[in-house]
Amino acid sequence: MRTAPRVGNFLLQFLLPAALLLGYGVWSAQADSFYFPPLTEIGSTFAETWLFERVPVDLLPSVSRLAAGYGLAVVVGVTAGIALGLSRRARLTAEPVVEFLRALPAPALIPFALLLFGTGTNSKVFIIALGTVWPILLNTIDGVRGLESQQLDMARSYRIPSRSVLLHIILPAASPRIFAGMRTSLSIGIILMVISEMVASANGLGYFILQSQRGFEIPEMWTGIVVIGLLGFVLNWLFLRVEARVLFWHRGAKGLLGESAAAPTADAAPTADAAPTSAAALTADAPTPVAATADGRGPDTATTPNVPSTARSSRPVS
Amino acid sequence: MLEVSHLRKVYGSEETGNVAVGDLSFVVGEKEFVCILGSSGCGKTTMLRCLSGLAPATSGQILVEGNPVDGPPEDLAYVFQDYSRSLLPWMTVERNVSFPLRYKGMSKQEAKSATADALDAVGLGDRTKAFPWQLSGGMQQRVAIARALAYRPRVLLMDEPFASVDAQTRSDLEDLLLGIWERYAVTILFVTHDIDEAVYLADRVLVLKAPATVTTVAEVDLPRPRDQITTKALPEFARLRSELLSALRH
Numbered sequence: 001m002r003t004a005p006r007v008g009n010f011l012l013q014f015l016l017p018a019a020l021l022l023g024y025g026v027w028s029a030q031a032d033s034f035y036f037p038p039l040t041e042i043g044s045t046f047a048e049t050w051l052f053e054r055v056p057v058d059l060l061p062s063v064s065r066l067a068a069g070y071g072l073a074v075v076v077g078v079t080a081g082i083a084l085g086l087s088r089r090a091r092l093t094a095e096p097v098v099e100f101l102r103a104l105p106a107p108a109l110i111p112f113a114l115l116l117f118g119t120g121t122n123s124k125v126f127i128i129a130l131g132t133v134w135p136i137l138l139n140t141i142d143g144v145r146g147l148e149s150q151q152l153d154m155a156r157s158y159r160i161p162s163r164s165v166l167l168h169i170i171l172p173a174a175s176p177r178i179f180a181g182m183r184t185s186l187s188i189g190i191i192l193m194v195i196s197e198m199v200a201s202a203n204g205l206g207y208f209i210l211q212s213q214r215g216f217e218i219p220e221m222w223t224g225i226v227v228i229g230l231l232g233f234v235l236n237w238l239f240l241r242v243e244a245r246v247l248f249w250h251r252g253a254k255g256l257l258g259e260s261a262a263a264p265t266a267d268a269a270p271t272a273d274a275a276p277t278s279a280a281a282l283t284a285d286a287p288t289p290v291a292a293t294a295d296g297r298g299p300d301t302a303t304t305p306n307v308p309s310t311a312r313s314s315r316p317v318s
Numbered sequence: 319m320l321e322v323s324h325l326r327k328v329y330g331s332e333e334t335g336n337v338a339v340g341d342l343s344f345v346v347g348e349k350e351f352v353c354i355l356g357s358s359g360c361g362k363t364t365m366l367r368c369l370s371g372l373a374p375a376t377s378g379q380i381l382v383e384g385n386p387v388d389g390p391p392e393d394l395a396y397v398f399q400d401y402s403r404s405l406l407p408w409m410t411v412e413r414n415v416s417f418p419l420r421y422k423g424m425s426k427q428e429a430k431s432a433t434a435d436a437l438d439a440v441g442l443g444d445r446t447k448a449f450p451w452q453l454s455g456g457m458q459q460r461v462a463i464a465r466a467l468a469y470r471p472r473v474l475l476m477d478e479p480f481a482s483v484d485a486q487t488r489s490d491l492e493d494l495l496l497g498i499w500e501r502y503a504v505t506i507l508f509v510t511h512d513i514d515e516a517v518y519l520a521d522r523v524l525v526l527k528a529p530a531t532v533t534t535v536a537e538v539d540l541p542r543p544r545d546q547i548t549t550k551a552l553p554e555f556a557r558l559r560s561e562l563l564s565a566l567r568h
């Protein structure tokens with residue numbers, strides 16, 4: 001029963017891109033424009049260029065710079081964010097510096113990065129990390145500060161050592177905010193990857209696009225743009241998959257699991273905000289950990305996921 | 319065993335602050351079941367926070383199993399008033415219960431059987447893989463109780479644990495708790511608003527008046543095992559109830 005609407009949704013998602021491509025194809029075929037080459041020409045150039053001749057030359061360097069810079073930002077942002085989130089004093093001390101550095105657009109530091117690290121990979125990694133660390137840092141701080149004091153009291157009363165509190169309570173509790181920051185940072189990271197490669201670079205997607213334009217190779221330029229678009233699309237999709245898996249408890253606790261379980265694809269983000277009204281399908285075909293409980297008492301599993309959250313919010317705190 | 323003498327707790331400074339616990343002294347004997355009755359805001363939760371070592375007392379002394387409390391004591395478990403917030407939504411029921419056990423020095427095997435035992439005892443043996451948010455309020459409360467039981471405490475503090483469940487679930491949970499109390503031989507200090515609940519459960523009921531001072535002590539000599547229908551029909555039950563009711567009013 002479920003597969004029919006699913007296939008329908010899938011097709012629906014292809015409708016607009018297909019129409020746009022078709023429209024461009026028809027128009028460009030007769031337009032004879034230098035700047036907008038025919039779709040067929042872009043297609044054949046794409047195949048020549050990116051299957052797979054320039055993949056190791058330009059795509060891989062770009063992706064690995066992004067991975068290194070973004071990875072560095074995640075590690076630094078989460079670590080520092082937890083420290084600042086936990087200590088008011090550290091927060092007060094760091095705040096002016098953080099606010100200043102955050103206000104600085106990362107591209108403004110490209111010349112400095114080139115001085116410091118040369119024109120190779122390191123300067124790009126530095127710029128990407130510098131630009132992507134802030135959303136992660138600030139969100140982590142907020143996430144840690146939003147911790148339920150009751151959970152910490154519980155940990156204290158059971159004498160749980162602080163290392164485990166950090167790992168099993170603080171980190172998971174802050175993870176919804178951490179992921180929110182990481183998602184923002186991912187798009188920033190892609191932007192900075194391209195910009196940093198357009199300045200003093202010898203390879204990479206940004207370099208490729210700029211070089212193609214300078215050599216009046218317009219179809220090549222367009223294929224580079226398409227590759228970046230596809231890269232962003234795929235990375236975002238992967239990110240949402242991971243997020244849905246890691247944070248499924250968060251959706252569940254907020255009563256959102258029904259929709260996200262039915263469609264854990266790229267559209268998971270919009271549906272999460274849309275607060276689905278159908279709670280009926282809740283645990284039926286959820287990811288593994290939840291499905292394991294569906295064999296319990298039927299009525300409970302089907303109706304309860306909304307109960308805790310409402311019960312919680314309506315409870316008087318005394 | 320639990321001894322409290324001249325406990326005082328002031329939020330803020332002594333002169334301008336809020337006196338939550340004035341001058342509180344009482345003793346709970348080994349394996350005794352003591353209920354604390356008191357109206358809202360009279361300082362019951364504050365008292366428990368001091369006893370559990372979560373909040374420092376302003377003055378006075380607390381002994382748990384003979385040791386002065388200056389941090390959370392080893393053999394004590396505390397079931398919070400706001401239980402649902404004390405469960406971790408990213409852990410399954412089973413994991414929530416077993417989480418503190420490893421740090422108490424239990425082996426993996428011991429922790430596993432203590433967890434299964436406690437969850438069976440509260441009637442959640444079949445929901446071990448569920449997440450707290452998939453359970454009803456009463457079930458979540460039972461998870462919090464199971465977590466306390468699996469910890470094998472010698473002293474159990476409970477703060478209005480059944481306040482937010484319906485009457486039927488409530489009486490089921492009361493009977494469950496009595497069964498557990500007998501089986502695990504723990505000392506229980508149980509805070510509630512509900513006079514019937516206090517009389518039904520306790521060996522002794524203390525009435526607190528703001529700021530948390532004992533005004534009445536009632537010994538409950540109702541026979542055990544107790545039963546929701548017959549115990550509550552006893553004349554002695556009615557007498558205790560009206561005694562406590564007037565104590566709470568005055």
Ligand SMILES: Nc1ncnc2c1ncn2[C@@H]1O[C@H](COP(=O)(O)OP(=O)(O)OP(=O)(O)O)[C@@H](O)[C@H]1O
Pocket residue numbers: 318329336337338356357358359360361362363364365399
């Ligand atoms: N963190 C705090 N800071 C300042 N005052 C507090 C704090 N916690 C409690 N109080 C005050 O201490 C008094 C006792 O509060 P407490 O929570 O102990 O009451 P309670 O008997 O548990 O009430 P209830 O039955 O509603 O749970 C109240 O006057 C309350 O305002």
Ligand SMILES: [Mg+2]
Pocket residue numbers: 318362363364399477
């Ligand atoms: Mg209270």
